[in-house]
Amino acid sequence: MLDSTMIELSRWQFASTAMYHFLFVPLTLGLSWILVIMESVYVMTGREIYRDMTKFWGKLFGINFALGVTTGLTMEFQFGTNWAYYSHYVGDVFGAPLAIEGLMAFFLESTFIGLFFLGWERLSKRQHLMVTFLTAVGSNFSALWILVANGWMQNPVGAEFSYETMRMEMTNFMDVVLNPVAQVKFVHTVAAGYVTASMFVLGISAWYMLKGRDLAFAKRSFSVAVGFGLASILSVILLGDESGYEVGDVQKVKLAAIEAEWHTEEPPAAFTLYGRPSNEDEETHDAIKIPWMLGLIATRSLDQEVQGLKDLMHEHEVRIRSGMIAYEYLERLRGGEDTPANRAVFEEHKDDLGYGLLLKPYIDNPAEATEAQIQLAVKDSIPEVAPLFWSFRVMVGAGVWMLLLLVLGFYFNAKRVIQEKRWLLRLFLYSIPVPWIAAETGWFVAEFGRQPWAIGEVLPTSIAASSLTVNDLMISLTGFILFYTLLFMIEMFLMFKFARLGPSSLHTGRYHHERPATSSAGMTPATAPQQQRESD
Amino acid sequence: MILDYEVLKFIWWVLVGVLFIGFAVTDGMDMGVGTLLPFLGKSDSERRVIINTVGPHWDGNQVWLITAAGAIFAAWPLVYATAFSGFYFAMLLALFALFFRPVGFDYRSKIDNRHWRNAWDWGLFIGGAVPALVFGIAFGNLLQGVPFHLDNLLRPYYTGGFFGLLNPFALLAGLVSLGMLVMHAAVWLQLRTGEPIAGRAKRMVKRAGLFTIAAFALAGLWLTLGIDGYQVSAMPALDATPNPLTKQVEIVPYAWLTNYATHPWTLLFPLLGFAGLGLAILLSQRDRAGLGLVASSLGVTGIIVTAGAAMFPFIMPSSTDPNSSLIVWDAVSSHLTLTVMFWAAMIFVPLILMYTTWTYTKMWRRVTVEEIEAQDHLAY
Structure with a gap:
């Protein structure tokens, strides 16, 4: 019998490292497409400001992406290190989407991300756009495969237990891939990522507008993000994951628990x-x-x-x-x-x-x-019902709040008066953390609601852990907390620093902090003509 | 096309090997570059040159490691479970060291501060040297057998400690691993940088290369004379439903040489290891670093396959309960999973090789101090 404290600590370690990982993932999922949109406009119109937008938001993307990679490594190791019996018991099914994720998604995303940052001078415009596009495709593919894996934990279809091998074995790969729970989760999760990235770009752009800085840059960024964000939040809410709650016992229990019925x-x-x-x-x-x-x-x-x-x-x-x-x-x-x-x-x-x-x-x-x-x-x-009941309501509340903001933002932006609505810009700025609250509570509902199962109706969490000791877990969990806290502080420091610097960090000579001190308008000579064209 | 189960079991041993070799030749090289960074780069600009030779590629290269772990999970679930949980702190040590790399590469040059950059340089050093050592140490322990057993419900129990992993032979294997990656990286830096870094790298190729040849030879000798191998004395048919508790395994002196004795052509692997390293040194010293890189890649491949072929069909022998040993024939996934994964690999690995080659071609040049200083805000 496994030590219950050890299992408890293993769960804490997995939950905290997974939720920490998911601080970075949604921004990557969404911001990559926002970069594709910005760069496409640049390639089509040749207007430099869109290249600068791609580069600047790309810088913030990079700061976030680095920690996404770092914390993603933990996830790839942790099934084996801490959930050894799980790994043996379901590796035949669960391992396949993970390996395919590596082959199909991680390679694509990670091979091109380097060229996104460092290839500006060495690729043609179109080649660079293709690189950005493939990075986005890669990161979204990775969401697909990890959610196929996660969907199978919730609703293990296409597999059967074999007493000879003492494990679950795959009987139909397509059933695993087309698992309705996985499909619904994929749409819900990536769309939530798109909302996260939109709220991020909107909040920072709103701050530039409030400060009267780099207005041409901020308004264009706002326009791109508000349209993308509105479309995304509508799909998150309309295609919410309720429809997935009809399949399988785990999902039924989860639904009843969320509603405390x-x-x-x-x-x-x-x-x-x-x-x-x-x-x-x-x-x-x-x-x-x-x-x-x-x-x-x-x-x-x-x-x-x-x-x-x-x-x-x-x-x-x-x-x-x-x-x-x-x-x-x-x-x-x-x-x-x-x-x-x-x-x-x-x-x-x-x-x-x-x-x-x-x-x-x-x-x-x-x-x-x-x-x-x-x-x-x-x-x-x-x-446990109460935490599910409440986190679900927090998630939904956050979603409705963002829907409201995005509708207003879209409306005033379309009427070209967004800059005057300072109260709304302030709300956008202070609402930057909201999509993360929604994403984290959403994952909590999905995974805590799956308990007591590691694999729904197949493998209880209580026997899925490795045969480790409480001491082992105390040491590793402490290590993760210390290291991750340090990394978080460094990341936030850089994120704030570069968000404050804004496009001036590109050193093009065209933006706010690079202007001569005497000029007070929110634009530089280089961007002024564009600003005028826009108001024509 | 449906392949026979036993054929697929063998193919997956080859494919995991391919992923490991892919990892060593590409990302292993990046680890070597990280290890050499504080020593071959004397000024900030020189260090940035070194970083930027691998800057666009290290992230893609690292996926060989991630995919190797994923492939072991999918193809050899019991190996993934037993090795990762058994080598718990060793794995976490490698993992924590790897944490330094994504942030190190991306964050280092974002702040113009000597202490900040110096700290990340040592972070990249740790992120390179520690995993290189740990992976070698892990191999060294596999060759000696690992203290674990399986119960009747196939739950793995590891009964050794962390410090037991740091035995002399395993440490030597760690040095072989670190040495070969450092040498491989030095050839790369000689090829991709200008003077004075290229000259320093050239001297390093010779030193690290000779060291690795000596360490590899010593490890071979030690393995032959001082370490008993494992041998399967009875087991079900090769295509049987995999169950690691149905075979019998004996610990036999010289058993790790059996494969080389029965199939003498396999002696080409250790030969490739020595010849590859030797040629890499020679070519590098004659300023043919391009060919030298090919030679060092072959040398690295030779060393890895030498260890793998000696152990075949063993993946993870158990020293305390040899019958629990995990082998190619009985620690594998089902026929269907191996088939699905085989086709996934057949489709994606060639694609990956194609677009990876394209990215290297596009970014190919000697990175110079002048270029880095001109692109201060774009480069890593």
Whole structure:
């Protein structure tokens, strides 16, 4: 039996390094396309300001990208170092998208990123644009494959357990790739990344406008980002990941937990706007409900029901009992009694083997579990509800807030009066962290909501970890926290420094900090004609 | 086309080898460059020249390492699980050292401050030298066998400590690894920089090259005389459903030489190692660094394949429970997964080689101090 503190620490380490990694990923996903848009305008019109925009936002992109790569390395190592049994148990399925991610996405993205930064003088305009484009394609492909892998953790299709190899084995690769959960997640995640990058560009551009600096540069950046951002937030919200909650038990549990729905209600179910969910009492105190809303959101119908947690737990109890039989016969099969009769019984129960393994924290041989232990495992079969309930609401709130800002920003920008709406520019500036809050809470919902499973209905988190000690984990977790904090400070220092410098950091002689001190207009002679053309 | 399971098992041993060699020849070289950075670059501009020879490429090169790890996960899940968790602190040491590189390359020249840049230069040194050493040390331990066993549900247990990994033979293997990458990087710098860096690099090729040849020879001798190998004495058919608990393994003196004895043509691998390094030194000293780089790439390849071929079919022998050893035939993924991955590799590896070549062609030139100073805000 694995030490429960060690598992707890392994989870903390994975969660903190993964969430830290995802501070950098969404910006890369979205900013790469914003760079493609800016550079395309440059190549088509030949106007230098768009090249400067590509270079400047590219600099910030680079500062962010470096930490994305750094922290991504951890993810590639960590399944093996800390989740060894997981790696063995599902590597046959889970490893494939990861390896393909390397071959198809990382190589593309990383080979061209160097030329994006250093190839300006050595490539033709079109070649450089192609390099930028391929970097964007590469980073978005990597999101596709990692979400295929993650989608499989939520809803493990296209695979089957083999008692001979003692692991999950792939039965249909296309099923793994076309997993509906993975597809929905991909669209939701990349679109959220596009929103993040838009809010980033908008917030910084708004600051330049508030300061009256580099106006031509700031307005054009704002225009590009506000259109891209509005289109993206609409797809995040309209194509939100609800539709993925219909497939598989894990997703059903997650949906019920997000909504703190303990009992299955008559359809269409009510949406809980506020409440204090308690796993202890198995109910939600002080709930304020809006009739019909949940049924409409979750099932997009009036007659399909959303299953409540208690009903799901009853189903789990049945499956745990069946899983105990599966475990008993697995031991027989692997212990040398590989007879057709034993195989038949095992095959009948093997889909519930994972549920049997939920007993592992309480007893070494789940087949011999007592009634009390079974009840404990049933309690464990759903995640802690309150954190999910609240983080989901924070995510949605952040999304709605950004939708509002982007609609206003788009409207005033189209009317060419954005510069006068200082209150809105200030809101954009202060809202720079909002997309990150949405992304992190969103991932929390997805992964904490998957508990107690590492792989839904297949492998409990409690047995997925490596056979390490609490001490090992204390040392490594401390190391990660120290190193990552240091890197974060350095990154923020550079990000702030270059965002403050603005396009002056390109040393073209055309921008704010490079002007002679006497001139006070927000433009330099070089950009002035362009400014005029724009107002024509 | 459906390939036989046993053929695919073998092909995946070759493909993992190809990824390792790809990593060593490209990103291993970048690690060597990082290692040499503080020593061959005397001024800030000189160091920037050195960094910018690999600046556009190191990130793509590093993907060979990432993909090698991903491929081991997909093709040999038990090896990925056992080695990464067993070598826990060694892996984290390499990982933490690797952290210095992406930020080091990108952040170093963004601030014009001597202390800031000097700190990142040593960061790049650590990011180069430490992983190069650790990967060699890992190989050195694989050759001696690793203390681990599997239980009946195939959970791996590692029973050694961290410091046990730092035994004399493993350290020697680490030095071979570091030495060959430093030499390889020195040839590269000789080719891609002007004087005075190129001259210093040329002297380094000779020193690191001779050192590596001596260390490689010593390791070979030690392996022959002082280290027992592993031998499979009974196992199911090669195309059987993989189960690492169904075979019998014995520890036998000289067993690591069996492959070379039964297939004498494989002696070409160690020969390639020595000849490649020797030729690289000769060509470099005659200022033919371009050909020298080809020779040193072949030398690096020879050294890696020498170790791999000696151990075949073993990937990770167990010293405490030899029957738990992980081998090419029984630590692998299913037939379907190997097939899918095989075709993915067949499609993407040639594409990768094509566009990587294009990027090298586009950026090819001698990087000079004048150029760096002229492009102060563009270059790394």
